[in-house]
Amino acid sequence: MTEHKTDKSKTWGPDTIAIHIDKALNETTSLAPPIYQTSTFVARTADEFTTMANEPQHPRFYTRYGNPTHEQAQAVIAALEGADKALMTSSGMGAVSAIVFALLEQGSHVVAQRVHYGGSLGILENVLSKFGVETTFVDQTDPGAFAAAIRPNTRLILTETPTNPLMLLTDLKAVAALGKEHGIITVTDNTFATPINQRPLDLGIDLVFHSATKYFGGHHDLVAGAVAGNAALIERVWRMSIALGVTLNAFDSWLLLRGLRTLRLRVEQHNTNTLAVARMLAAHPKVRQVYYPGLEDHPQHALACAQMSGFTGMLSFELDGDFAATERFIAHLDLIERAASLGGIHTLIVHPAAMMAAVMSGEEFAKRGIKPSLVRLSVGLENEQDIMADLRAALDAV
Numbered sequence: 551m552t553e554h555k556t557d558k559s560k561t562w563g564p565d566t567i568a569i570h571i572d573k574a575l576n577e578t579t580s581l582a583p584p585i586y587q588t589s590t591f592v593a594r595t596a597d598e599f600t601t602m603a604n605e606p607q608h609p610r611f612y613t614r615y616g617n618p619t620h621e622q623a624q625a626v627i628a629a630l631e632g633a634d635k636a637l638m639t640s641s642g643m644g645a646v647s648a649i650v651f652a653l654l655e656q657g658s659h660v661v662a663q664r665v666h667y668g669g670s671l672g673i674l675e676n677v678l679s680k681f682g683v684e685t686t687f688v689d690q691t692d693p694g695a696f697a698a699a700i701r702p703n704t705r706l707i708l709t710e711t712p713t714n715p716l717m718l719l720t721d722l723k724a725v726a727a728l729g730k731e732h733g734i735i736t737v738t739d740n741t742f743a744t745p746i747n748q749r750p751l752d753l754g755i756d757l758v759f760h761s762a763t764k765y766f767g768g769h770h771d772l773v774a775g776a777v778a779g780n781a782a783l784i785e786r787v788w789r790m791s792i793a794l795g796v797t798l799n800a801f802d803s804w805l806l807l808r809g810l811r812t813l814r815l816r817v818e819q820h821n822t823n824t825l826a827v828a829r830m831l832a833a834h835p836k837v838r839q840v841y842y843p844g845l846e847d848h849p850q851h852a853l854a855c856a857q858m859s860g861f862t863g864m865l866s867f868e869l870d871g872d873f874a875a876t877e878r879f880i881a882h883l884d885l886i887e888r889a890a891s892l893g894g895i896h897t898l899i900v901h902p903a904a905m906m907a908a909v910m911s912g913e914e915f916a917k918r919g920i921k922p923s924l925v926r927l928s929v930g931l932e933n934e935q936d937i938m939a940d941l942r943a944a945l946d947a948v
Contacts, residue, residue, distance in 0.1 A: 555703065557788070559629060559701060561666075563814075564609040564745070564746060564813070564814040565899060567629045567630055568811050568813055571625055571626055573622075575621050577619065577872045583622055583804070583807065584619075584866075585616075585619055585801055585804045585892035586617050586618045587653070587800050587801065588606060588617075588800070589613050590611075590613070591610040591611055591612070599682065606789075607620075608620070614795065616737045619800045619807065620638045620803050623638055623776075623803050623807040624636040624637060626810045627762075627766070628778050628937060629719040630664055630745040630746075630813070631745045631749060631750075631758055632749055632751050632779040633758070633778035633779050633780070633784075633904075634779070634780045634924065635780070635784040636776055637784050638776055638797075638806070639774070639776065639777065639796045639797070639798055640773070640774065640797060641763065642667075642669070642741065642759070642763060642764075642898065643669045644729075644775045644791070644794070645760065645796075645800075646669070646670050646673060646759060647795055647796065648787050648788075648791040649790075650673060650678060650683075650708075651734055651790050651793075652787045652789065652790035653737075653783075653786065654678065654683050654706060655683075656683070657939055658681035658682075658684075658704075658705040658706070659685070659686065659697045659701045659702055659703045659704045659705065660674065660678070660683060660684070660686070660704070660705070660706045660707070660708060661685075661688060661696055661700060661706070661708070661734075662685050662686070662707070662708040662709075663690035663708070663709055663710060663720065664687040664688060665690060665713045665714075665716060665718055666710050666716075666739075667710060667713075667761075670708070682859065685939060686701075688756050690710075690711070690713070690718055690720045691718055691719070691729070693724035693866055694924060696724075696899045700732055706734065707729055707734055707735070707736045707737070708737050708739075709722065709725055709736070709737065709739070709755075710739035711738065711740075711743070711748075712843060712854075714864075715841075715864075715900075715924065716920075717742075717843055717848075717866060718850070719850040719853050719854055719857075720738075720794075721853060721857070722738060722750050722753040722754070722755055723857065724801060725755070726750075727754060729756065732937030735757065735783070736755045736756045737756065737758070737759065738754070738755045738758050739759055739760070739764070740758045740760055741759075741764050742764075742862050742864050743858060743860075744760075744766070744813065744817050744862075746813060746817040746818065746859070746860065747858050747859055748857060748858045751905070752945060753857060756783060757777060757783055758778050758779065759776060759777045759778070760775065760776045760778070760828050761775060762774035763807055763822070763893070764894070765768050765813065765863070766806055766893075767805060767893075768813070768859065768895065769805075769894055770894040770895070770896065771805060772802040772805045772809075773802065773805055774798050774803070775796070775798070777854065812829040816931065817860065819931050820862065821844075823859060823929045823930070823931070824842065824861070824863045824864070824865055825842075825845075826934045826938065827929050827934065827938055828840050828865050830841040830942075831846075832845060833899075834868070834942070834945060835945075836869060836871070837945070838923070839867060839868045840865060842861065842866075842868045842869040844860075856871075863928060864892060864928055864929070865927050865929065866925060866926045867924070868921055868923045872922055872923060873923065876901055876904075876925060877901065878947070879900055879905065879925075879945060879948045880925065880944070882943065882944035883940055883941070884944075885897065886899050886927075886940050886941070886944075887899070888900070893928060895931045897929050898927075898928045898930070899927050899929075901920045901924075901925070902920050902924055902925075903920060903921070903924065906920075921942070
């Protein structure tokens with residue numbers, strides 16, 4: 551297989567990496583890479599078949615093991631994250647599932663943040679516990695809490711920064727150092743930040759994963775996951791991904807590759823739009839609080855500046871009102887759509903207390919710091935003045 555990284559690529563910026571790093575992997579003369587819409591590949595000799603069947607992530611054996619379209623997308627993600635290798639999965643949940651089942655065994659212990667994406671929490675609380683894996687949840691804003699939770703059987707520290715939906719940060723350099731000191735693998739969900747805004751591997755984290763559905767795809771038209779890290783760890787995760795069957799199909803991989811080409815351009819515009827929206831909301835009399843690490847009054851703004859180069863397209867804010875007032879506010883929005891997911895070209899809004907009311911109690915909301923008037927905003931790529939005008943009009947109507 552062709553190596554993903556070249557000496558020249560080390561001097562390239564992210565735009566050039568995203569467009570050119572996988573060029574040698576395209577064996578056709580088509581400028582736009584083909585979609586390898588096939589389940590299996592022909593071997594011309596017995597020796598070739600043996601190699602195809604046994605080489606990790608071989609792109610031309612069987613698509614559950616690998617595919618040339620996967621290979622190109624993986625090359626781009628690996629280079630953007632500064633990783634040796636990357637792996638595509640069928641979703642972000644496929645990525646985190648493959649990671650935890652690859653790295654943990656019965657009797658293992660995990661240290662994780664108290665605030666995580668709901669799907670990740672579900673794996674930790676409801677799935678791993680059935681297999682004899684225990685998790686200790688800690689305050690992610692306190693590096694000392696991670697250290698205090700470590701046990702002799704701790705095998706994994708799982709982090710996410712910024713978090714969904716309160717935009718809390720984790721000190722990745724401190725967590726990575728802790729992992730190195732104790733021989734524990736550290737893993738970070740980098741979905742909100744993307745490698746354009748934050749590179750956890752550069753800070754010492756061992757593995758990074760994404761819901762590639764979000765910013766990597768960027769257009770609300772695919773579901774995918776990605777994992778990046780050193781070759782040995784990626785091989786372990788890949789072998790588990792085969793067992794779990796969390797393989798991404800070739801067409802979604804092609805869509806993802808197309809989205810990656812413009813990642814830096816899109817993320818920087820998301821950053822710009824969101825900072826403008828955050829400042830407008832923070833100054834509005836009907837907004838009680840804004841959660842965005844790019845604001846100077848965010849309690850972890852200094853950490854954000856230290857480990858991030860941009861502050862993402864995500865924010866949340868609390869209205870100066872109750873649950874009903876928050877629902878009225880959302881109902882008056884015109885440009886902004888109420889929809890799950892994030893990271894695409896459209897601005898989307900979610901009312902967590904309404905969306906999760908059927909599965910979470912008021913006590914659970916309180917434990918996670920989610921108030922009845924909290925809303926999460928994924929700021930899209932529309933004109934920032936139009937986004938702000940829509941928000942102002944809806945606020946004025948409440």
